[in-house]
Amino acid sequence: MAERISPPAALSNRALAGDAEAQFELAELYMQSEHDDDIILAEEWALKAADGGLVEAMYWLGEGYTVYAKELVEEDPAESKAHFELAYYWLSKANMKQHPAATLELANFYRRGDVIEKDVEKSISLVKQAAEWGEYQAMRDLAFIYENGLGTDVDEEKAALWTAKADALEQANS
Numbered sequence: 001m002a003e004r005i006s007p008p009a010a011l012s013n014r015a016l017a018g019d020a021e022a023q024f025e026l027a028e029l030y031m032q033s034e035h036d037d038d039i040i041l042a043e044e045w046a047l048k049a050a051d052g053g054l055v056e057a058m059y060w061l062g063e064g065y066t067v068y069a070k071e072l073v074e075e076d077p078a079e080s081k082a083h084f085e086l087a088y089y090w091l092s093k094a095n096m097k098q099h100p101a102a103t104l105e106l107a108n109f110y111r112r113g114d115v116i117e118k119d120v121e122k123s124i125s126l127v128k129q130a131a132e133w134g135e136y137q138a139m140r141d142l143a144f145i146y147e148n149g150l151g152t153d154v155d156e157e158k159a160a161l162w163t164a165k166a167d168a169l170e171q172a173n174s
Contacts, residue, residue: 003033003035004033004035004037004038005029005030005032005033005035005038005041007026007029007030011025011026011029012026015045015048018052020048020049020052020053020054020057021049021054023045023046023048023049023052023054023057024045024046024049024054024056024057024060026041026042026045027041027042027043027044027045027046027049027057027060028042028060029042030042030045043061043064046060046061046064047061050090050093055094055097055099055102056099058090058091058093058094058097058099058102059090059091059094059099059101059102059105061086061087061090062086062087062088062089062090062091062094062102062105062106063087063091063102063105064087065083065084065086065087065090066083066084066087066091066105068083069081069082069083069084069087069114081115084109084114084115085115087109087114088106088109088114088115088116090102091103091105091106091109092106095126095129098133100130100133100134100135100138101130101135101137103126103129103130103133103135103138104126104127104130104135104137104138104141106126107122107123107124107125107126107127107130107138108123110122110123110126111123120150120151121151123151124142124145124150124151124152127141127142127145128142131162131165134169136166136169136170136173139162139163139165139166139169140162140163140166142158142162143158143159143160143161143162143163143166144159146158146159146162147159
């Protein structure tokens, strides 16, 4: 049987006092466990942090619910749909707070039509928004979209611009 997580008392106290960053730190700590009760606590603390306005917790929840929904799609479509809806909710909230990676993942919801109507134009708009906010993968995706005319006209100039921006960001982070 897996070991339970025992968080530091100071961290637990800060989280219980409503500190969203401490709540999210607890969520991440509990998520490292393989014990089912700790995984439940991870979600509960992440929800508290997200409800407290912590954008990183919103993104974390959105990503987590997306991964889980994809795992369940064949086995339990109704449960999968419920998790896609939760993912969409939290990614949308993070997008409103200009979280680039959440915005890129939200674009994928529009591209695939997960729990919302498929809308390629909206998907491209969100990819562009994420790229403008500095999301490296969004820059690469946008260059590919323009280079291949995926949902838009081929635009080699825009493709080259976004490739150059992604290359510059990659170089700066090396």
